[in-house]
Amino acid sequence: MRKVSFENQGLSKRGWTIIKIVLAAILLFFVLKKIDPSALRSSLSLSPVWLLANFGAFLAMLLLKGLQYKVLLGEQEPYPAVLKVIAWQSAISNFVATSAGIASYMAMLKAERNVKLRRSGVVFLLVKFGDLLAIAFYLMLAAAWVWGDIAPLRWLTVLLALGTLGGAFAFLVVVLGRQHFVRLVTKILSWMKLTRSPWAFQGLAALHALAQESQTLIVRMLGKSIGLSFLYMTVTMIFAYTGMQIFHVQVNPWAIFYVASVMQLVSFIPIQVLGGLGVSEITAVYLYGVFGLDQGKISAVMLGLRAIFYSMNAIILLSLLLETSLRRRLSR
Numbered sequence: 449m450r451k452v453s454f455e456n457q458g459l460s461k462r463g464w465t466i467i468k469i470v471l472a473a474i475l476l477f478f479v480l481k482k483i484d485p486s487a488l489r490s491s492l493s494l495s496p497v498w499l500l501a502n503f504g505a506f507l508a509m510l511l512l513k514g515l516q517y518k519v520l521l522g523e524q525e526p527y528p529a530v531l532k533v534i535a536w537q538s539a540i541s542n543f544v545a546t547s548a549g550i551a552s553y554m555a556m557l558k559a560e561r562n563v564k565l566r567r568s569g570v571v572f573l574l575v576k577f578g579d580l581l582a583i584a585f586y587l588m589l590a591a592a593w594v595w596g597d598i599a600p601l602r603w604l605t606v607l608l609a610l611g612t613l614g615g616a617f618a619f620l621v622v623v624l625g626r627q628h629f630v631r632l633v634t635k636i637l638s639w640m641k642l643t644r645s646p647w648a649f650q651g652l653a654a655l656h657a658l659a660q661e662s663q664t665l666i667v668r669m670l671g672k673s674i675g676l677s678f679l680y681m682t683v684t685m686i687f688a689y690t691g692m693q694i695f696h697v698q699v700n701p702w703a704i705f706y707v708a709s710v711m712q713l714v715s716f717i718p719i720q721v722l723g724g725l726g727v728s729e730i731t732a733v734y735l736y737g738v739f740g741l742d743q744g745k746i747s748a749v750m751l752g753l754r755a756i757f758y759s760m761n762a763i764i765l766l767s768l769l770l771e772t773s774l775r776r777r778l779s780r
Contacts, residue, residue, distance in 0.1 A: 465545065468721045475726030479733060482747040498693040499756070505687035506760050510535060512683060516578070516676040520571040520669050525561055532768065533557055539765040542723035542757070546715075574669050576716075577619045578677030583712045584612040586681055590706035597703065597739055608713055684708065694756070695749045699739060707735045723761070729754065 514531030521530060533556045541549025550572065557563035591598065591605045598605060688708035689701055711724075711731055720727050729750040736746045 465721065468545070468719055471719060472721055472726035475730040479726070479729040479747050479750065482733060482743045483751070493696070494752075495694050495696065498690050502687060502690040502694055502756070503760060505683055505690055508683045509680060509687060510538060510764070512676065512680045513538070513575075516575055516673065516680065517571060519672050519676065520574055521557075521563065521567070525563070529561060532771075533560070535764055535768055539761050539768065542761045543765070545721045546718070570666075571669075573619070574666070574673045575677070577616060577670065578673035578675075579681065579712075580612055580616050580619075580716075581674055582677040582681035583709055584609060584616070585678070586685060586705055587612070587709035587713070590702050590709055593702035594700060594706050594739070597700075598706070601735075601738055608710065612713065681712075684712070691753050691756070692749070695752055697741070697746075697749060699736070699741060703736070703739045707732055710735060723757065725754065 511531065514527065514534040517534055518525055518527045518530040533553055536556060537549040537553040539549075540552045553572070554565055554568045557568045558565060587605070588609050591609075595602070685705050685708055689704050692699065692704055711728055714727060714731055715724055729747070732750050733743055733747050737743050
């Protein structure tokens with residue numbers, strides 16, 4: 449009976465992955481249809497200085513995320529080892545899927561550092577909680593600066609802000625309410641017959657692990673996670689701004705921060721593959737259209753940024769592969 453359950457879970461996961469790939473292809477097709485050929489040619493004129501700055505911000509994001517995980521995992525875990533795991537997670541998430549990146553993060557910490565899955569799961573949730581608060585802050589701050597320009601999006605902005613803060617509050621309830629809240633969530637998911645889905649199964653396991661941790665320890669870790677998340681999200685906004693400057697896009701910086709914040713929230717929705725291919729582009733094209741940017745031009749820019757983003761991840765991935773190959777040769 450257990451075997452059938454696992455088989456059904458595997459089939460469900462593969463089917464959901466196929467749906468996400470098809471969705472990405474459809475959305476990317478719509479973006480390609482909007483491209484203005486003249487805008488595509490002009491977008492090839494890149495700014496080398498801003499491109500270098502963008503790559504610097506990309507590396508800073510990776511280093512900060514590694515630092516955040518290292519601090520939460522504890523002093524016994526060396527920073528280079530944790531950074532390597534986070535680099536692998538990032539590369540796999542952006543070239544395959546977020547779920548695959550999360551799985552690689554837990555598996556590598558278990559295999560290379562002997563970190564229990566329960567602890568790595570708790571740290572992952574704390575990191576995401578900090579990120580969620582930082583995104584909500586930047587979303588509300590940017591929205592306040594561009595409120596007059598986002599009349600069609602005001603209701604959505606308020607909804608996203610309330611939803612994000614509500615999610616953060618629910619997380620605190622888990623920390624404070626402990627097992628009672630987790631049991632309630634389990635009952636709700638069982639009633640909705642969602643407990644067999646992979647994301648629900650993994651999420652419940654992480655919540656159970658979180659509820660069993662020391663409350664004092666979790667509160668201390670939360671403070672560290674939130675501080676580093678705000679620093680990380682600040683660099684993320686710089687990354688978004690420098691990316692637009694590569695293609696000489698003239699737009700209010702707060703508009704860029706607003707779009708980047710919304711896209712960060714979209715990345716939390718489990719409908720993405722290949723680093724949000726298609727989903728990110730169509731979201732950005734629509735949002736920048738609200739700020740008066742030509743959709744033909746911004747579509748070309750988004751595809752250019754996608755190519756640059758993949759190139760940066762490829763550099764990280766090749767570096768990891770070379771490091772692994774060199775280490776194996778030296779060990780022989």
